[in-house]
Amino acid sequence: MTLDLQHAAQRRMRRAVLVLVAVVLLLVAALVVIATRDGGSDNGKGSPTQSSPTPKAMPTLPEDDGGYVAPTQYVKLPDGAEKAGDLPTKFPRTPEGATAMLVASARNAWSFDAATVKAGILAYASADYRDSMAASAEDGAVGNREFAGVPATGDLPAGATLNAWPIGVQWSETDASTVNALILLRVTHAAKEGAEPTTTIVVSPAQAVWEEGDWKVMPTDPAENLPDPVDVGTAKFNEDGWKAIQEGDRL
Template identity: 90%
Template sequence: MTLDLQHAAQRRMRRTVLVLVAVVLFLVAALVVIATRDGGSDNNGKGSPSAVSSPSPTPTLPEDDGGYVAPAQYVKLPDGAEKVGDLPIKFPRTPEGATAMLVASARNAWAFDAAKVKAGILAYASADYRDSMAASAEDGAIGNREFAGVPSTGELPAGATLNAWPIGVQWSEADSGTVDALVLLRVTSAPKEGAEPKITIVVSPAQAVWEAGDWKVMPTSPATNLPDPVDVGTAKFNADGWKAIQEGDRL
């Protein structure tokens, strides 16, 4: 990614810092790393993602040989014991449980609907930050619209989509009530029907704290020295220590 791309991404992400940190998108308060690759998308998600317009994006990752490399590590994250609406909560008090909450929050946060963004904040944000972040849910939804290249207000164009699929995780247990994690997401977006989807790989740092009988998201300071964004199925995914998330019969 060129320096101009990095600066443009940072400017856009600052607009939604409160919301996106709260719901573990981490696109702002953390230094977000976005991979851009040339060419169309394939089944491994190796497409042509770009968070901002650029006539000639510079790849941030070395080219691979195009062959699929199976993940060296898998993890089946635990389910929440309860739900609020369709959002799982009440995860076990383990590092895997904390990571599962962060993954659920990250997946929910990529939405055009401000009500959905707000629901994620209310379900997952730490109590000390929940109300102030919930008040900015509309800004978060606008940021998501801009990310996908759709108008910031009004009806969505037919066929506009924005979906995040968490594909990998890393975590470390600071203590029995605090877990630091990285969530690797493959974000697919399209501004309208017929547009070629963009695939963006995002590395999202996060922290979970044990609070009132469940894991909650704690806002984190901007991170440095994040690993490169890399898709599952590549040698670098394994070299960087990612655990592939296994859900049902697919990663």
């Protein structure tokens, strides 16, 4: 990592990072806000949300002493061979391919735009859940707006931003058609122009299944004993077994 990126990481580590304690469906990450607010719905096939505890804000990183701890494990996830609009699809049938799909869906889900959220659902959701999840795309976008502190409806304030940056992954292969993964994301948002950006580190459990010649997302059950959210560049990142995602010349 370049010196500039190391300094940027150190500045991020000096900020208090919030914990988002919730079950996050990778395709509709924003629905975590709705689930925690409304208590979710049943866990039947037609429901994309599940109940979860109320989010708590707490520091997750130790005081930064100015040091940067380089990741001990890296992964260069494979690209999709095709695209659905702007979204990569047709990932290789490997654990890394499944994880790459989950990372792509996670990145796309954190959006203020319902059409963007819906496009990700149509591209990545398992067929059994696709229609019901697509019907909730508008709710997902509203949840994202509420999470970022902007009005739930109407025009976005000038300068309002929401970006999710996947920074680490873990995975385990159940069989050749099922891969369970944890996605570590750095979610940054600002409510309006001039507002100080807020960064939240999120750990999202996810499952990929091989279906229709590609990996697809399956809704996950509430997970217990998730690792603490930690930023890349800390000793804890390595201690907890995270693999840093490498894209081009960056982590």
